[in-house]
Amino acid sequence: MQTTPGQPWISQVEALCLKRGLQMTALRREVAGILASSDQPLGAYAIIQKLSDMQSRIIAPPTVYRTLDFLVDNGFVVKIESRQAYIACDHLGHDHDHHGIVLSCVKCGRSSEIDSAAIEKEVAAIAVGCAFKVERKVFEIDGVCADCTVA
Amino acid sequence: MQTTPGQPWISQVEALCLKRGLQMTALRREVAGILASSDQPLGAYAIIQKLSDMQSRIIAPPTVYRTLDFLVDNGFVVKIESRQAYIACDHLGHDHDHHGIVLSCVKCGRSSEIDSAAIEKEVAAIAVGCAFKVERKVFEIDGVCADCTVA
DNA sequence: TCTGCATCGTTACACCTTAACAAGTCCGAC
DNA sequence: GTCGGACTTGTTAAGGTGTAACGATGCAGA
Numbered sequence: 001m002q003t004t005p006g007q008p009w010i011s012q013v014e015a016l017c018l019k020r021g022l023q024m025t026a027l028r029r030e031v032a033g034i035l036a037s038s039d040q041p042l043g044a045y046a047i048i049q050k051l052s053d054m055q056s057r058i059i060a061p062p063t064v065y066r067t068l069d070f071l072v073d074n075g076f077v078v079k080i081e082s083r084q085a086y087i088a089c090d091h092l093g094h095d096h097d098h099h100g101i102v103l104s105c106v107k108c109g110r111s112s113e114i115d116s117a118a119i120e121k122e123v124a125a126i127a128v129g130c131a132f133k134v135e136r137k138v139f140e141i142d143g144v145c146a147d148c149t150v151a
Numbered sequence: 152m153q154t155t156p157g158q159p160w161i162s163q164v165e166a167l168c169l170k171r172g173l174q175m176t177a178l179r180r181e182v183a184g185i186l187a188s189s190d191q192p193l194g195a196y197a198i199i200q201k202l203s204d205m206q207s208r209i210i211a212p213p214t215v216y217r218t219l220d221f222l223v224d225n226g227f228v229v230k231i232e233s234r235q236a237y238i239a240c241d242h243l244g245h246d247h248d249h250h251g252i253v254l255s256c257v258k259c260g261r262s263s264e265i266d267s268a269a270i271e272k273e274v275a276a277i278a279v280g281c282a283f284k285v286e287r288k289v290f291e292i293d294g295v296c297a298d299c300t301v302a
Numbered sequence: 303t304c305t306g307c308a309t310c311g312t313t314a315c316a317c318c319t320t321a322a323c324a325a326g327t328c329c330g331a332c
Numbered sequence: 333g334t335c336g337g338a339c340t341t342g343t344t345a346a347g348g349t350g351t352a353a354c355g356a357t358g359c360a361g362a
Contacts, residue, residue, distance in 0.1 A: 025309070045348065060312060065350065067310095081233040082289045084349065103283055116277060122269045123292070130265070131297035132254055138233045138291040141274065146282035176340070195318065211343060216319065218341095235318065235349095 009036050012092050013076050031067045040109045041085035082140045099137050105145035160187050163243050164227050182218045191260045192236030233291045250288050256296035
């Protein structure tokens, strides 16, 4: 999570929930907040730990996994499959099922999301060519980011 | 695994090992064979199970994971990150680190690999634009395959 | 009030992956 | 021949990831 265009990220999420008739509960707000304030992707158990610390009681895995499912299903959070970790989604306004390409740095561990209309178009073309009906895309790239290349 | 251009897949793997000075041991051959003869991606524990059945003794996880690492590192097998499952790689001749795009059908469970020069090119362009040094690509698409769309 | 529905809590378990160390095997150097 | 070094495999044990199942809570509308 890095961009904050006008509204803070969490406020944008709240607004989208309101617009779509979704319930932004205290728990969901906390989990979203944990992800939004992290500069790195967090695993489910890291979130469980942070949440347990915040609430001074043990939060069991299913509570967090359900919350993550909600956030991912509604496009507020992205799961990085190749790392089993979660980040707050940069591109909130887009379609539910729209996913950008996740770039993860193997040195600093930070991830960012980018969009590519050209790749979207190519994927669509491939899908047509194969008669394949696309439901979900997982496009992730690992490597060394600009900051870490300099250093 | 579906294509068999001339040589059977396992023979091609053997030939590549010979050429590169890699040891194709009995264990590696068996694991490769298990994957080659499956029409679906297999999880690590499914492979452990099959191998244990074949050898009539319990094979412990590290044995299989090490073997899978070898096969994946050398481009003989592809891990589908979003499913934590493995398939025999269709495109054997290519670079070690070359990965195609994996299409997985959510109905029949089968996966296939395709290449796209256009997407390769786009990814390279994005990498240049972001000053990002690509080391690994995970490109996976879930959806409904042609066969299952008809049915 | 009663009922239905979505959310959240809790227990228990299954699956996936790795660390660490021991044992076996093969091959070249001496 | 045998010694040492590399690569491979076996074994034990544990840690990380994810889910099924069921109960409790809380809120909206009949």
